[in-house]
Amino acid sequence: MTQSAPRSLWHTIISRVTPPVARWTVMVWGVTVLVMLPVLVVLGSIFADAGEVWTHLVETVLWRYVTNSLLLMVGVGIGVCLLGVSTAWLVTMCRFPGSRWFEWALLLPLAAPAYLLAYTYTDWLEYYGPVQTGLRSLFGWTNAKDYWFPDVRSVGGAIAMLSLTLYPYVYMLSRVAFLEQSGCTLEASRSLGRGPWSSFYHVALPLARPAVMAGLSLALMETLNDFGTVQYFGVATFTTGIYRTWFGMGEQVAAAQLSAILMLFIFSLLLLERWSRRQARYYQGKNSREVVAAYPLMGFHAAIAWVTCAFPIVLGLLLPAGLLLHMTLTHLDQTLDNDFFGLSSNSLILASITAAIAVVVSILLAYGSRLNRSRTIQAGVRLAAMGYGVPGAVIAVGILIPVIRLDQGIANTVKGFTGQSPGLLISGTIIALIFAYLVRFLAVSFGTIESGLTKIRPSLDNAARSLGCSPLETLTRVHVPLMGGSLLTAIMLVFVDVMKELPATLVMRPFNFDTLAVRVYQYASDERLVEASAPALMILIVGLIPVVALSRQIARSPTSSSSPLSPAPSPSSK
DSSP states (O other), X not given: OTTHHHHHXXXXXHHHHSOHHHHHHHHHHHHHHHHHHHHHXXXXXXXXOOTHHHHHHHHHTHHHHHXXXXXXXXXXXXXXXXXXXXXXXXXXXXXXXXXXXXXXXXXXXXXXXHHHHHHHHHHHHSTTSXXXXXXXXXXXXXXXXXXXXXXXXXXXXXXXXXXXXXXXXXXXXXXXXHXXXXXXXXXXXXXXXXXXXXXXXXXXXHHTHHHHHHHHHHHHHHHHHOOHHHHXXXXXXXXXXXXXXXXXXXXXXXXXXHHHHHHHHHHHHHHHHHHHHXXXXXXXXXXXXXXXXXXXXXXXXXXXXXXXXXXXXXXXXXXXHHHHHHHHHHTHHHHSSHHHHHHHHHHHHHHHHHHHHHHHXXXXXXXXXXXXXXXXXXXXXXXXXXXXXXXXXXXXXHHHHHHXXXXXXXXXXXXXXXXXXXXXXXXXXXXXXXXXXHHHHHHHHHHHHHHHHHTSOHHHHHHHHHTTOOHHHHIIIIIHHHXXXXXXXXXXXXXXXXXXXXXXXXXXXXXXXXXXXXXXXXXXXXXXXXXXXXXXXXXXXXXXXXXXXXXXXXXXXXXXXXXXXXXXXXXXXX
């Protein structure tokens, strides 16, 4: 009794001074400030003096970074829209052999990171690869001067790799938009004698524009975040420039200022995504749930539709996976060794820890938002979930600058007392790396958790509180048990994203601590693609797990898809 009395008194004082809702609000904003710290550090670097280094960058490479980044955005934007919108229309509004299978299979290339495609296609299409070797043997050519072959290591090659892996963003949201369009509108178009493509161009596509723009903005964010593909192809972009400026030139301030310019691109895309989603409310008809009879395609038209849908699946997943599997099985002695299992262990540990922390933080954010619907708390939650749009290289720079200074301060203090420096306590461990993952992928888990939480009726909260449960007890005893599926999905999505992440891992990993993604990058940079095949195949297999689950779920519930950056609907909207 003597020990519990002070504890009870302290609990009573805290409860009276800070109501439960206020404590959750403070906690939400605490997480928001912590997660936004890297972005604030990068933006604050704009006012720092980089000296002659910045002048050198402006005069030599800055405009090349801008030009190549814009070319990638334009090229990938066109590519993902062509692939995503056309296939979404075909599987939604047309019926042909295999159309039901294509509905979910078209999402599968999302599991393959673009840098894996870059490595495999380079090995396949280079001068000594099987394609050009076969062409020389077939036509009797002796050297490269006898024929022309496109260079895969170029801006065009990077656009192709990124388009093949990112089009599912546009496909998924476009398909949902086509399914939700008013049946009366499309039937009216048919009654006027318009065929499938005429109805698509004049009616369905304008109505689906908000969804297409939302998917496009997500694909372009991933394009700006890419490092492995553009680095391997020798395309100078902001992500490669940040890496070279930091590690090649040792200039932290200049790297941060490059990151700040890249953030301007990201903010523009975020505004585009928000604006397009806001406009979506004007495109929902009263009869949007009516089922529209699909256009039956036969003969030549069915074959064209089948080839159109199979094209991105074969090139974006099946062919690269087959090449990696062939290299792995034919060189088992060079691929499956102790090093491979050690790398797998490192990746699994990082992914598991990050997924667990991200889910816990997402639960706290989502529940804090549920308790307090004020604009202030909602703004804090949205800011905390904004990291998905921030490139990993930018997050790494924004974390390393303050963490290194903190490490130096701690080391100097300890050395002053003991005479010995403790070394890097934070930046030299996986703590900083896990924090970078958390900032980058918190939005992935938060969107899933919030969506699951909004499906729980508010009446259950009221019933729990009437029984004397605190908000924390209500969360742990009522909500968490009811969100099992959402929790598992969130863990799985974050786990896979961490396994594939390259830029942040490459910059922030501890010394002599590599992951599968880093080792694949290192092997490929050294032209050791055989050794890279097994780690790359492992990343691909792990990435397929949530994508297959998601695609089958979408096939069963076709209108349940949403943008990863979109908030879940509020309980009052149901």
